[in-house]
Amino acid sequence: MNKIDINNCTILITGVAGFIGGALALRLITSTKARIIGIDNLNDYYDVRLKEYRLDVIREIDVNHRFVFKKLDIVDRDAVYDLFNSYKPDIVVHLAAQAGVRYSIENPYVYIQNNIVGFFNIIDACRKMIEMNAPVRHFLFASSSSVYGNNEKIPYLESDNTDHPVSLYAATKKADEVIGYSYAQLYGIPMTGMRFFTVYGPVGRPDMAYYKFTEELVKGKNVKLYNQGKNKRDFTYIDDVVDAIEKIMQKTPVVDRNGATYDIYNIGSNHPLETVEFVKILSEALKEHRVLDEDFVVDDSIVLCDAVVGDVDVTYADTERLYECFGIKPKHKIDDGLKRFAEWYFAYRNQ
Numbered sequence: 001m002n003k004i005d006i007n008n009c010t011i012l013i014t015g016v017a018g019f020i021g022g023a024l025a026l027r028l029i030t031s032t033k034a035r036i037i038g039i040d041n042l043n044d045y046y047d048v049r050l051k052e053y054r055l056d057v058i059r060e061i062d063v064n065h066r067f068v069f070k071k072l073d074i075v076d077r078d079a080v081y082d083l084f085n086s087y088k089p090d091i092v093v094h095l096a097a098q099a100g101v102r103y104s105i106e107n108p109y110v111y112i113q114n115n116i117v118g119f120f121n122i123i124d125a126c127r128k129m130i131e132m133n134a135p136v137r138h139f140l141f142a143s144s145s146s147v148y149g150n151n152e153k154i155p156y157l158e159s160d161n162t163d164h165p166v167s168l169y170a171a172t173k174k175a176d177e178v179i180g181y182s183y184a185q186l187y188g189i190p191m192t193g194m195r196f197f198t199v200y201g202p203v204g205r206p207d208m209a210y211y212k213f214t215e216e217l218v219k220g221k222n223v224k225l226y227n228q229g230k231n232k233r234d235f236t237y238i239d240d241v242v243d244a245i246e247k248i249m250q251k252t253p254v255v256d257r258n259g260a261t262y263d264i265y266n267i268g269s270n271h272p273l274e275t276v277e278f279v280k281i282l283s284e285a286l287k288e289h290r291v292l293d294e295d296f297v298v299d300d301s302i303v304l305c306d307a308v309v310g311d312v313d314v315t316y317a318d319t320e321r322l323y324e325c326f327g328i329k330p331k332h333k334i335d336d337g338l339k340r341f342a343e344w345y346f347a348y349r350n351q
């Protein structure tokens with residue numbers, strides 16, 4: 001295990017205009033002296049103005065001009081190689097992907113392109129940098145809690161079986177883990193996968209349930225809760241996720257028995273909550289921050305529906321390994337995190 005002083009590093013973040021990428025770039029600019037190269041293709045899977053807004057916020061705080069943004073599609077192999085050649089990143093945090101479980105049912109090809117071909121282009125560029133004598137010192141990538149499928153044993157441990165994905169999205173993330181492992185083993189690229197569990201918070205993703213529920217409640221519409229509102233999610237606050245990524249990037253994995261410098265961690269909150277309960281806490285936060293009227297009664301807007309294809313019943317992270325290896329535990333409670341989301345949402349909507 002090697003320690004890396006990130007202050008002297010060039011850090012490449014893919015998907016930097018995204019929810020997690022944007023928050024990570026902000027953190028690294030404020031808490032380190034690293035140079036940040038951010039790439040994103042700014043696709044319109046959700047409102048591009050939100051992606052532009054995230055980039056504007058980063059540029060605003062980047063008073064020392066340590067942030068460079070390039071609009072780039074990771075599916076374009078030559079463009080990816082050129083980028084690596086130009087900036088020779090020390091650390092790569094690969095977050096760019098087509099996210100979303102339900103969208104993968106309708107649009108499978110997009111997932112193969114972005115999550116498998118795109119992922120491969122990034123790790124193959126890491127391989128090329130070895131030939132160029134400028135090896136990437138640590139490659140981190142986003143996997144997902146969805147790799148656990150509908151495993152009955154909870155909480156999910158990193159060593160649990162992940163061979164039974166119930167969506168193509170999950171299958172692409174599992175594929176990234178094994179393709180990544182092969183490259184870590186073959187070329188000695190230090191590599192860490194991060195299985196994120198339902199990340200939420202300010203400047204979040206409009207396609208995710210909490211954001212959609214908010215928009216629906218604001219418009220006076222009903223919110224549909226699948227599986228009768230009994231699905232449980234391990235909602236994880238964005239700052240806890242960024243804390244984890246920042247810590248993980250500073251320590252490369254130890255070599256395993258196959259000679260691979262590879263590891264994987266759950267990044268979750270370890271506190272699963274039923275969606276019906278979640279919506280109630282969300283509505284209280286929205287009332288407190290004037291997004292909803294004080295006398296709003298959320299129960300009148302909840303419609304309980306059957307389960308949908310691709311959704312898992314429970315996500316529940318065992319976060320002990322993250323604590324053992326990096327000494328961190330998720331800090332933010334759901335009501336506090338949702339209040340911060342509501343506060344941001346009010347300001348964003350009224351800007």
Ligand SMILES: NC(=O)c1ccc[n+]([C@@H]2O[C@H](COP(=O)([O-])OP(=O)(O)OC[C@H]3O[C@@H](n4cnc5c(N)ncnc54)[C@H](O)[C@@H]3O)[C@@H](O)[C@H]2O)c1
Pocket residue numbers: 014015016017018019020021039040041042043051072073074075094095096097098099100114118142143144145195196197198199200205
């Ligand atoms: N947010 C969560 O709850 C969650 C949970 C599990 C896993 N993840 C994973 O974490 C990563 C980041 O998620 P997020 O919530 O920030 O999603 P996001 O959609 O907000 O960010 C992803 C970014 O990647 C960009 N992108 C997509 N395809 C690209 C391509 N071909 N070339 C360049 N850029 C491209 C998008 O424009 C977007 O800005 C993703 O890999 C996602 O699958 C997220």
